[in-house]
Amino acid sequence: MSFLKTLVCNGCCMPVRQRRLLLFFSWLLFFTTTITAQKRDGQVVLPVFTWLNDSTQIVDELNQRALWYQPRQLDTCFFYADSALKMATRLHYVKGKATAYKVMGNYYAFTANKYLSYRFYLDAKQAYEALKDTVNYCTVLMNLGIYFQKEEEHASAQQAHYKAMELGRQLKNDSTYGLVLANYYYIHRADSTKRDSLSWALARAREIATRYHDEKTLLYIGLLEVDNAYGRTSFQHIQQRLDSIIAAAERQGFIYMGMYGCMQMAGYKGMLGEEDSILYYQKMVDLAVRGSYKSLIIPEVRHLYEYYKQRKMPAAANEYSRIMLDILQYRQQTKQRGEIDYMAYFTQDQDVKLLQMAYERRQHLLEKKRMENRNVGYALSFGVGLLIFLAVITMNTYRHIKSAKKTSKALKLANEEIIIKNKLLTTNDDFKNMLISLIAHDFRVPLSNILDITTLLKIQSFTLEEASAMIVKVESAAHHTLLTFDNILRWIRSQLSGFVYHPEPCWLEGLINIAQKGLEHLIAGKDIKVSIKIPPDFQLYANPEMLQFVHRNLLHNAIKFSPKGSEITVSAVRSNGMVKVSFTDQGKGMAAEVLETLFVFGGQRKQHAGSSKGAGLALIICKDFITKMGGHIQAENNEGTGSSFWYSLPDKP
Structure with missing residues (x-):
């Protein structure tokens, strides 16, 4: 939540697809109302009917409306940003696409979809850098710094934010620097040695926002000032200040600011053990539902449900249980829709x-x-x-030679084009078959599990506790599906647009632990013990995301082919400038013909004992990633029982 509050001044979005089914006259009434509201905000608004034709001016106006609705109504914000992105794509309007990318990045941050938020931020950063748009480039860098801080990548967060501060300091007649200074507080607020600089940054940010009459940023700075003053002034003063900010936010229509102020006040009162904290939780949930910020309030809704359940108030408890189910369904819908939309934008760029x-x-x-x-x-x-x-003789001879040369050259050129096209068709066909196989392999099972669970929930024959447990399983399966989508999309990009490898230091034990955590349900189901024999400071150089894909698949393979109650050992050794990492199971091992074609796409291979159809497709991507990182991957049978999969990578960049 702390990460998301910092994005409120930069814009976010998401479509409301039901609106596209409204009649023509409903459209006119809707846009007329919107224009009136925006004129009060001081924005330049184009005539209503010009929206019906594509133009760069309409793209800019749609993006402005998306930014205006961001702290007020999230679904409406998405509708405008999505329309702007589609129109800018049709027009090849780079600046309009860049702004829509930035708004999309903010939107997906508000809907707790970190991957798509990060991808849209990177697209916006690249576009603004090419346009030499310093103001928006500075804003995107600031958002990336906040993203890295939330992901606990503190070095990357500080690097991105310091660069944003350097650019913001150079801007003239622009309020962006004030927002960058306010977010300096978020990046460094846990550092007690910077208390003086944090107070200075907030004071300077307020001065800039006041100069430009930026009411939205002033409310945001007020929330940060209260957080900075907590514990150093009386709680009565803290409460009065927060109540004033919440009232001002509601009065000015900034739903998100009021929601976050209620959350902040509920947290303070909860720490002091004051009973009326529940009133602020309730108000926060009401505002979040009104503004479609539902993805951000799951912990608070769960707290209200437990509160009323313990006090044996079933009507209130059931209401918040219903809200929880609506939120999870909403998050699942936005994730699936976002993944499909991003893939469409990506393939459109390739075309x-x-x-x-x-x-x-x-x-x-x-x-x-x-x-x-x-x-x-x-x-x-x-x-x-x-x-x-x-x-006469020369002309006749020359004409004959000329005709022969032209014919020969035409035939040669036609043959060359045929050869090139045949190679391209073969390559595209192979890639298409691989892509279809990968998607069918990695998406069928998790999506089927999600559908099965949601079908069971519709029957409504479960207790509330059983339904809540199954909802958690739905969320876990959806998260795993999104990770799979992430890996496949990254692999597609490396194949289509060229791969540039930049190795980074990776701490092996931490990555293996994260991969194991994602497979805990499989490990527990077979009662398998996973022994990680790697020192905490053991380091190698690789691409972290590609390496994690390899870890997940090798560990998943070991689990799949291990008998119940057995042990899987993960170990690493360093030798001759290389690091060798091994995943050893106690299964039945593999036949020789399986080992020979295990990492070959399209090869005729027999399945490993107990495997499922398509089990080797993920290993092909593992080999591709390891090769691109300058390493080697291999599988072999152990002398006693079971098999080992291992890879080796350089221990230095």
Whole structure:
């Protein structure tokens, strides 16, 4: 929640698809109401009917409306940002797409979808950097710094935010620097040695926001000032200040600010053991539902449910149980819709690149043809000048030679194009088959589990505790599906747009522990013991995300082929500048023909004993990733029982 509050001044979005089914006159009434509200906010608004035609001005207006609705109504914000992104894509309007990317990044942060938030931030950063738009580039850097801080990547967070502060300090006649200073407090608030600089940053931020009459940022700074003053002034003063901020936020229509102020006040009162903290929790939930910030209040809704359940007030407890179920369904819908939309934007960019390459190839062929014709003309003029007395014979001979050359060159060029197209078709067909196989392999099972659980919930034949447990399983399965989507999309990008490898230091034990945690339900189901024999400071250099994909799949393989009650050992050794990491199980081992084709795509292989169809597809991606990182991956049978999968990577960059 602390991460998300810092994004309120930068915009976020999400579509409300039911609105697209409204009648034409409902559209006119809706947009007329929106225009009136925005005129009060001081924004420039285009005529209503011009929205019906594509233009860069309409894209800018849609993005402005998305930003205006961000702290007021999240679903409406998404509707405008999504419309802006689609129209900017049709127009190839780079600045409009960049702003829509930034708003989308903020939106997915508010809906707790960290992966899509991060991806849209990176797209916006790249676009603003190409446009040399310093103001928006500074804002995106600040948001990335907050993202890294929330992910506990403190070095990356400080690096991104310091760069944002350097750029913001150079801006003239712009309030962005005030917001960057306010977020300096968030990045460093746990550092007691910076107490003076934190107070200075908040005071300077308030001065800048006041100069530019930025009411939204002033409310945000007020919440940070209260947090900074807590414990150093009377609680009565803290409560009066927060109540004033909450009232001002509701009065000005900033639903998100009021919601966060209620959460902050409920937390303070809860620490002091005051009973009326429950009133602030209730108000926070009401505001979150009103503004569609539902993905941010799961802990608070769970707290209210437990509160009324302990006091044996079933009506109130059931109401918050219903709200919890609505929130989880809403989060699942936004995740699935976001993944599909992002894939559509990604493939659309690839289509543009392919069209551009085809155009450049045609231009090259035309230029080559012009040069050939020019050379033939020079040769003809020279021949006629030298051999004019043999005009008839020379002309007939020359025409014959010219025709033969043209025919030969045309045939050669046609053959070259056929060969190139055949290779391209073969490559695309192989890639298509691999992609379809990967998606079918990695998405069928988790999505089927989600559908089974949600179908059981619709029957409504469970107790409230059983339903809550199954909802948690739905969320876990959806999270695992999103991670799978992340890995497949990253692999597709490496294949289509070229791969640039930048190794980073990776602490092996921590990565293995994270991979094990994601598979705890499988480990517990087979009563398997996982022994990690790796020192805490054991380090190698690799791409962390690619390496984690390998860890998850090798550990999943070991679990799948291990008998119940057995042990899996993960170990690592360093030798000759390389680190060798092994995953050893106590299964039945593998046949020789399986070992030979285990990492080969399209090869005829027999399945490992007890495996399921398609079990080797993930290993192909593992080999691809390890190879790209300069390493080697292998599988072998142990001397006693079971098998070992191991890879080796450099221990230095």
